Amino acid sequence: MTNDFNGSNLDDFYRRISFIEREHAAGRGFDAPGTLGRSHFTRKPAGRRLGVAVPAAIVIAGIFGLKGVIHHFTGPQAYEQRLAELSRNGGFDRLGAKLMTADPVTLWVSDLLDRSLEG
Secondary structure: OOOOOOHHHHHHHHHHHHHHHHHHHOOOOOOOOOOOOHHHHOOOOOOOOOOOHHHHHHHHHHHHHHHHHHHHHHOHHHHHHHHHHHHHOOOHHHHHHHHOOOOHHHHHHHHHHHHHHHO
16 A cells, blocks of 8 residues: 655645634635535524513513403402402512502503403
């Protein structure tokens, strides 16, 4: 078996390997046409992000919606009675009663459900 790597071939081989390593370090690759190459899997810069405001608004709307649904289905008297029972207890029950108090948004959601389920 003969060794095909003589001095100039070996230098050419290492020069090519060095070139490939530099290209890969720069994020480029050598892909066959029609294949998904390295550039397909790199993360592209994101467009506009929602930030914190939109998810926070969705959570807050969900909380008020849940409060309105509970107020609608338990009825105003039973809802206030349960809040009074919670506020008599201590600790987290009192905090829960404070958070679940029927505010204007909760009453609006409850009224909206009354009108929409009426028909």
